[in-house]
Amino acid sequence: MTTSLFSVVAAGAATSKEPSTIAIIFFGAFVVVTLGITYWASKRSSKSTSQFFAAGRSIKGWQNGIAVAGDYMSAASFLGIAGIISTQGYDGFMYSVGWLVAYLTVLLIVAEPLRNLGKFTMADVLAYRMQAKPVRAAAAFSTLTVTTFYMIAQMVGAGSVVNLLLKIDYNWAVTIVGLVMLSYVVFGGMVATTWVQIVKALLLIVGTIILSILVLAQFNFDLGKFFDQTTKVQTGKLAAAAKAGDTEIKVSAGVTKDKNIIVGEDGASQETFKAVDVIGNAPFIITLADTLSADVPAGALVKGPDGKEYKVAALAKANTKAIRLETNLASPVAGKTVAQLGLSQKPEMDINGQKIKAISGAPINVNVKLDKPLTRDYAASTIAGSPTDFMQPGRRYSNTQEKWGALDLISLGMALILGTAGLPHILVRFYTVPDAVEARKSVVWAMVIIGGFYIMTTFLGFGAATLVGSANVGTVDSSGAFIANTNLAAPVLADKVGGEVFYAFVASIAFATILAVVAGLTITACTTFSHDVWLNIIKNGKEKPGEQILVARITAFVVGGLAILLAIAMPGANAAALVALAFAVAASANLPVILFSLFWKRFNTAGAVGGLLGGLIAALTLILISFNGPLGANAPFQLENPGIVSIPAGFLSAFIFTFFSKETASTHKYAEMHFRAETGVGAEVGEGGAIKGAARPGSIPTPAGVAPSTED
Amino acid sequence: MADTLKPSRGSTLATGGLTAEELEKEHQLEAIESGPEFRALESSKLKFLLPATIFFMIYYFALPVLVGFFGTNTDGTPGFMDTRLFSGFSVAYLFALSQFFMAWILAFIYLLAFAPKIDQMVRNIVEKVVNRNTEIADRERGGR
Numbered sequence: 001m002t003t004s005l006f007s008v009v010a011a012g013a014a015t016s017k018e019p020s021t022i023a024i025i026f027f028g029a030f031v032v033v034t035l036g037i038t039y040w041a042s043k044r045s046s047k048s049t050s051q052f053f054a055a056g057r058s059i060k061g062w063q064n065g066i067a068v069a070g071d072y073m074s075a076a077s078f079l080g081i082a083g084i085i086s087t088q089g090y091d092g093f094m095y096s097v098g099w100l101v102a103y104l105t106v107l108l109i110v111a112e113p114l115r116n117l118g119k120f121t122m123a124d125v126l127a128y129r130m131q132a133k134p135v136r137a138a139a140a141f142s143t144l145t146v147t148t149f150y151m152i153a154q155m156v157g158a159g160s161v162v163n164l165l166l167k168i169d170y171n172w173a174v175t176i177v178g179l180v181m182l183s184y185v186v187f188g189g190m191v192a193t194t195w196v197q198i199v200k201a202l203l204l205i206v207g208t209i210i211l212s213i214l215v216l217a218q219f220n221f222d223l224g225k226f227f228d229q230t231t232k233v234q235t236g237k238l239a240a241a242a243k244a245g246d247t248e249i250k251v252s253a254g255v256t257k258d259k260n261i262i263v264g265e266d267g268a269s270q271e272t273f274k275a276v277d278v279i280g281n282a283p284f285i286i287t288l289a290d291t292l293s294a295d296v297p298a299g300a301l302v303k304g305p306d307g308k309e310y311k312v313a314a315l316a317k318a319n320t321k322a323i324r325l326e327t328n329l330a331s332p333v334a335g336k337t338v339a340q341l342g343l344s345q346k347p348e349m350d351i352n353g354q355k356i357k358a359i360s361g362a363p364i365n366v367n368v369k370l371d372k373p374l375t376r377d378y379a380a381s382t383i384a385g386s387p388t389d390f391m392q393p394g395r396r397y398s399n400t401q402e403k404w405g406a407l408d409l410i411s412l413g414m415a416l417i418l419g420t421a422g423l424p425h426i427l428v429r430f431y432t433v434p435d436a437v438e439a440r441k442s443v444v445w446a447m448v449i450i451g452g453f454y455i456m457t458t459f460l461g462f463g464a465a466t467l468v469g470s471a472n473v474g475t476v477d478s479s480g481a482f483i484a485n486t487n488l489a490a491p492v493l494a495d496k497v498g499g500e501v502f503y504a505f506v507a508s509i510a511f512a513t514i515l516a517v518v519a520g521l522t523i524t525a526c527t528t529f530s531h532d533v534w535l536n537i538i539k540n541g542k543e544k545p546g547e548q549i550l551v552a553r554i555t556a557f558v559v560g561g562l563a564i565l566l567a568i569a570m571p572g573a574n575a576a577a578l579v580a581l582a583f584a585v586a587a588s589a590n591l592p593v594i595l596f597s598l599f600w601k602r603f604n605t606a607g608a609v610g611g612l613l614g615g616l617i618a619a620l621t622l623i624l625i626s627f628n629g630p631l632g633a634n635a636p637f638q639l640e641n642p643g644i645v646s647i648p649a650g651f652l653s654a655f656i657f658t659f660f661s662k663e664t665a666s667t668h669k670y671a672e673m674h675f676r677a678e679t680g681v682g683a684e685v686g687e688g689g690a691i692k693g694a695a696r697p698g699s700i701p702t703p704a705g706v707a708p709s710t711e712d
Numbered sequence: 713m714a715d716t717l718k719p720s721r722g723s724t725l726a727t728g729g730l731t732a733e734e735l736e737k738e739h740q741l742e743a744i745e746s747g748p749e750f751r752a753l754e755s756s757k758l759k760f761l762l763p764a765t766i767f768f769m770i771y772y773f774a775l776p777v778l779v780g781f782f783g784t785n786t787d788g789t790p791g792f793m794d795t796r797l798f799s800g801f802s803v804a805y806l807f808a809l810s811q812f813f814m815a816w817i818l819a820f821i822y823l824l825a826f827a828p829k830i831d832q833m834v835r836n837i838v839e840k841v842v843n844r845n846t847e848i849a850d851r852e853r854g855g856r
Contacts, residue, residue, distance in 0.1 A: 090804060094776065097811045101772045104815055108761050108768075108822065227800035391800040393783030393793055406780030413776040417769075437831060444823045451812045675745045678753060679834050681841055 022501050026508035030203075031180055034196045034515075038184050041192035050684075052189035052549045053120045053527045054431040057684065059194055061438035065445020068429050070197030071520040072099075072420075072446070073204055073453060075154055075487075076579055078513050081454070082493070083486030085461020087470050089233070089390030091397050092461055094409065096454035098416025100447065105421040107443040113598050113677035115430045115439040119684050120531045122427050122590065126597050129669035130605040133537050138612040140532040142589040143424040144525055145616060148563070150425070150582035151521040154514050155567035171568050177515060178564040184519045185526065185556045189549075190432060193519045200509075200516035205453060207509040211490070212456045214497040215463035226459075229466040232387030234262050236366075237471040242378045247370050249384070252471050255368050256386045263374070263384040265467075271376075275386065277369040288321045288349070289357040296323060296351055303350035323351065383469030390465050408639045415643030419583035422590030425517075425524040436680050464489040468496050518563070525559045526552040584623065584642050588650035589615035596654050598677060603658055604666040610657025615650025622646050744840055753833045760826050764818060771814055779804050 050056055059067065077099065084092035118124030123139035155174055168176070184192045219226040239250035242263075255261050257278045264270040296302075296316040301309045302325060313324040348357050378384075397409035420426060430439040464473055473489045494506035530552035535543055593611040596603040622642030627635045639645075676682050744750065782791040783804055793804040 090802075090808075091779075093805070093808055094779070097775060097808050098772075101768065101811055101815050104765075104768045104818060107819055108765055223801075224799045227798070229800070231800035389800075391796075391802050391805060392790060393779045393802070393804045394791075397780060406776075409776045409780040410773070413773060417772055437827075440823065440827060444819050447815060447819050451816060455809070455812055671742075671745055675750065678750070678757070679837055681838055 023504035023507055026504050027511060030199075030508060030512050030515075034192075034199060035180070035183060037195045037199070038188035038192040041188035041195065044191055049120075049531075049543075049548045051191070052552065053523075053531065054428075055190040055194050057432060057434050059432040061433055061441030062445045063194070063198060064429060064433045064438070064442035066201045066449060067194045067197035067432075068426060068442055068446035069449040069453070070199075070201030070204070070516050071425055071429060072450060073201065073513065074150075074517040075510065075514045077453070077457075078204060078208075079487040079490055079510055081457045082460035082464060083473065083489040084396075085390075085457060086464035086468070086473050086489040086493075087486050088396040089230075089462075089465065090393045091395055091409070093458065094397070094412065095416065096457045098413050099420065100451045100454050102417045102420035103443060103447045103450065105417060106426070107440065107447070109598075110421045110427070110594060111430050111439045111443050112436040114427060114594070115433070115436045116677050116680045116683040117673065118431060120428065120431055120527050122424050122594070123528070123532045126593060126608050127536070129597070129666045129673045130608050131663075131665075132541075134605055135608045136532040136536050138609045139590075139593075140528050140537075142585065142612050142616050143528045143532075146422075146582045146585050146590070147424055147521050147525045147528075148559075149585070150423075150579060151518055151525075151559075151563050152566045153579040153582070154518045154521070155563050174564055174567045177511075177518070178560050178567075181515055181518045181522060182556055182560040185522045185560075186553045190523055193516075193523045194429075194432060196516050196519055200512045201449065203509050203512055205449060207506055208453055208456045208460065210502070211463075211494055211498070211506065212459040214502075215459045215467065215493070218463075218467055218497060226462070226466075227391065230391045230462045231389045232262065233390045233465045233470065234383040234385035235388050235470045236383070236385035237469055238263070238378055238380055238382045238384050241380045242374055242382075244376045245373045247373050249368050249370065249374070251366050251368050251384050255366055255384075259386045261368060261370070261384060261386050263378060264382055269376070271374065274371040275368050276371050279367045279369065286323050286325060286349070286358045288323060291319045291321050292316055292323070292351065292356070293354050294318050294352060300352065304347055323349075381472060383472065385471070390462060404638055407644065408641060411639050411641040411644035413643075414647055415583045415587050415641050418591050418643070418647055419587035422586035422594065423582075424528065424586075424590070425520045428524050428527060429520075431684070435683065435685060460490055460493060463497070464493040468492050522556055522559055522563075526555040529555040529559075584619040584646055585616055587615075587643055588619040588646040589613075591647075592650040592654045596651075596658075598674075600658075601667055601670040603654070604661050604663040606661035606663065607654045607658030610660070611650055611654025614653025614657070615646060618642070618646040618649035618653070741841065741844075744837065744844070749833065749837050749840065753830065753837065756833065757830060760822075764822070768814065768818055772811060775807055775811060778807070 044051060044056070048056075077095075081092055081095050084095065086092075114122070114125055117128050121139070122143060123136045126135045126139055155177065184196055188196075216223075216226065219229065236252045236255060239252050242249045249263070251261070255275050255278050257275055259275055260272055261275045262270060262272050295318050296312055298312055298314050300312045302312060302323070303309055310325040316323040348355050394405070397405045397412070430442070433439050433442055464470075468489070473486055473492055491503055491507045491510065495503035498506075530548050534551045535541060535548055539547075589612050592615055593608045596611065597608060619642050622637050622639075622645055625635050626637040626639060626642065778793050783793045785791045793802070793807070795803045797803065797806060
C-alpha cells in the first residue's frame with residue numbers, strides 16, 4: 001500500500017539547495033532539546049522495569065494521546081501522503097481517511113481490554129489464558145517482524161532527509177540518526193521516548209498548520225478558488241525557457257494533443273493555449289531502485305521485462321539512479337509512454353546485464369505546437385500542461401488504471417483500518433497510562449490530533465500539485481538532472497510558499513518525525529525481546545533486579561545496529577515494500593488473534609500460534625509474489641496490497657487451528673480474563689492508581705484483596 | 713511476570729491447597745464474575761459497541777467501494793461519486809471528509825455519553841469485590 005510513499009526519499013538524491021545553515025541550526029536544536037529530555041528522563045527510567053518499559057504508567061491520558069499521535073504520524077504520513085496527493089490527486093487522500101478511522105477500532109475494541117490485561121507487550125494479552133511460551137514466541141516473532149520492517153523504512157527515509165539537507169553522506173546520515181535514536185531509548189527508556197514523541201507531534205502539527213495557512217493565503221483564503229485549482233493541475237513544466245512570440249515550446253509531460261495547455265502559474269502571468277500538435281520522439285527519464293554499476297552510453301539498448309528494447313537517450317553515469325530512454329512511439333502522449341513500460345508495477349530492467357527495477361519515470365521534453373504565440377517570456381521549469389483534474393477519483397486506483405484497481409483500493413482500506421490496531425509500537429503506548437480510563441482518553445486525544453493533521457494533508461498535497469506543480473516535486477542530482485521525488489512535496493511546497501527558513505523548518509520536522517518514530521519502534525522491539533523472549537521464555541519468568549533493563553539496552557544496540565546496517569545495505573526502493581509489509585502483517589497476523597483472544601471463549605494456544613504465523617506467512621508470501629516482489633510485472637498476485645486476502649487468511653488460520661487442539665485450560669480462564677478485561681480488577685496500575693486510585697474521580701480503584709500483580 | 717503472579721482460579725480450584733479464606737474469596741469472586749451486575753455490564757457494552765462497530769465499518773468501507781466502482785466509469789467519464797458540488801469539491805471528497813467527522817463524533821459519543829455510564833457500573837462491581845474481600849479478611853482476623 002505505501003509503495004509509492006517511500007520509494008523516492010529512499011532514492012536519496014540531493015536537492016538544489018546548498019547545505020543550509022538554518023537547517024543545521026534547526027536539526028541541532030531538536031537533537032539538543034531531545035537529548036536534554038533524555039538526560040532528565042534517564043534519572044527516572046532506570047529505577048524499575050515499569051519505569052523503563054512503561055514510563056511508570058504515570059503518563060496522563062492527554063499526554064499519551066499526543067505521544068500516540070507522534071508515534072503514528074511517521075514519514076509515510078507527513079512526506080508520503082503529501083507526495084502521493086501531489087502526484088496522484090484524490091486517491092492519495094484515501095490514506096489519510098483510513099489512517100484516522102482505524103483509531104475507532106483501537107478505541108472501541110482493543111485499547112481498554114489490552115490495558116487491563118497486559119503489562120508491557122501485546123503478547124501479555126494472549127499469554128493470559130494460553131500456554132505462555134509458544135504464544136509469546138509467536139507474538140514476539142510477529143512483533144519483531146512488523147517493527148523491523150517498519151523501522152528500516154524509516155531509517156532509509158531519515159538518511160535521505162538528512163543527506164538532502166545537511167549534505168552529509170547517506171551512510172553517515174543513517175548512522176547519526178541511529179545513534180541519536182539509540183541514546184533516547186538506551187538512556188531514557190519509555191519516559192524519554194514518550195516526551196520525544198510529544199515534542200515531535202507538537203512540532204509537526206504547528207508546522208502543518210503554518211504550511212496550510214500559507215497555502216490558503218496563496219488563494220486569498222478562498223476555498224472555492226482552491227478547489228477550482230485542484231481541477232486544473234498542470235502536471236508538466238517547461239523544459240527550456242520560452243520567449244514571447246514562440247509558437248512551439250518544450251514541455252516535460254502532461255500535454256494532450258488538441259486539448260488546452262496552460263502555461264505559467266495561476267494569476268496574471270498565466271496563459272491558455274490549444275495544443276495543436278504534440279511532437280517528438282521524446283526520451284523519458286526513469287528513476288531506478290538501485291545505482292548503476294557502470295556507465296551506460298547513449299545508444300545502448302536496455303531490455304524491459306517483456307523483452308522489449310529501449311534505446312538509451314543520453315549517457316547514464318555509474319552510481320546514479322536515473323536513465324533516459326528513447327521512446328518508440330511516434331507521438332508520445334503523457335502517461336501513455338510511462339504506461340508502456342508498466343511503471344506502476346515496477347518492471348525489472350536489464351541494463352547491460354544488471355537487473356534493476358524501474359520505480360518511477362516521466363517523459364521529458366515533448367515539443368508542443370501552440371495555436372497562437374506566447375505573449376511573454378517564461379523561465380525554464382515554469383509549470384505547464386493540459387489542465388488535469390486532480391480531484392477526480394481513481395487516478396491511481398480504478399479499474400481503468402489497473403486491472404483490479406477498485407479491489408486494490410478496498411484491499412488498501414482493509415489494511416489501513418485493521419492494521420493500526422495490530423501495530424505493536426502503538427499498542428505498547430497504552431501501558432504507559434495509569435488505567436483503562438486514561439487509555440481511552442488518550443485514544444480520543446490522538447484521534448483529534450491525527451484527524452486534524454490528516455485533513456490538512458489536503459492543503460499540503462493539492463497545494464504542492466497546484467502551486468509547485470507535480471513536475472517540480474523533486475530534486476536535482478549532482479549531474480544537474482531533475483529527479484522526481486514525490487516525498488519532497490511538503491519541503492518543496494514550504495520553500496515555495498514560506499521561503500528558505502520555513503523550508504529548513506519543515507525539513508527539520510520531517511527529520512524529527514522519523515527520529516521519534518524510530519525511537520518508538522526500537523523501544524517496542526526491546527520490550528518485546530526483554531519481556532517476552534528473555535524473561536518469560538528463557539528465564540521462565542524468574543527475574544533478577546535490573547536484568548531485564550540490561551537485556552533491553554543490549555537489545556536496543558543490536559536492533560539499532562541492525563537497522564543502521566540494513567538501511568546502509570539497501571538504500572533503494574525496498575523501503576516501500578517494507579512499510580507495506582509492516583501494515584499488512586500487523587493486520588493479518590496480530591489483529592485476528594487479539595480479537596479472538598478477547599472475544600472468543602473457545603480460542604486456544606494452537607489457534608493463537610496458528611493465527612499469528614498463518615497471517616504472517618500469508619501477508620509475506622502475497623507481497624513476495626506481487627509486482628512489488630522480485631517477480632515484477634509478471635507476478636501472479638496482481639494487487640499492490642495483500643490485505644483483502646491475507647487478513648481473512650489470518651482470521652481463518654486462527655479459526656481452523658483452534659480446532660486442532662482440545663486444550664481446555666484456555667477456555668476455563670476465559671471468564672476470569674473477560675472479567676479483568678472489562679473491569680480492570682487485578683490490572684497493572686500506575687502511579688496513583690494502586691493506593692490513591694479510589695480517591696481519584698473517574699478512575700477505577702484496585703481492590704485491595706484481589707492481588708494485583710505487583711509492580712517491580 | 714504476569715504469567716507467574718496472577719491468580720489462576722481455574723486450576724487452583726481443582727488442585728485444592730487453598731486456605732479457607734482464599735477458597736471462599738474464589739467462590740465469591742466467581743459469583744460476582746457471573747453475577748447479574750457483570751452480566752448487565754456485558755450486555756450494555758455489547759448493545760453499544762456492536763452496532764457502533766458495524767456502523768463505522770460499513771460507513772468506512774462504503775468509501776473505497778463507492779470510489780473504486782463509481783468514481784470513474786469504465787469509459788473514463790466521471791462516475792456518480794465524481795459529481796461536483798461547488799467548484800472542484802466533489803461528492804467523493806465530501807464523503808471522505810465526512811469520515812473524519814463520523815470518527816470524531818462516534819469517539820466523543822463513546823467517551824462522553826456512553827463510557828461514564830459503563831465506568832459507574834464497573835465501579836459498583838469493583839466495590840463489591842473489595843467489600844467481600846474486606847469482609848472475609850475481617851472475619852478471618854476475628855476468628856484468630
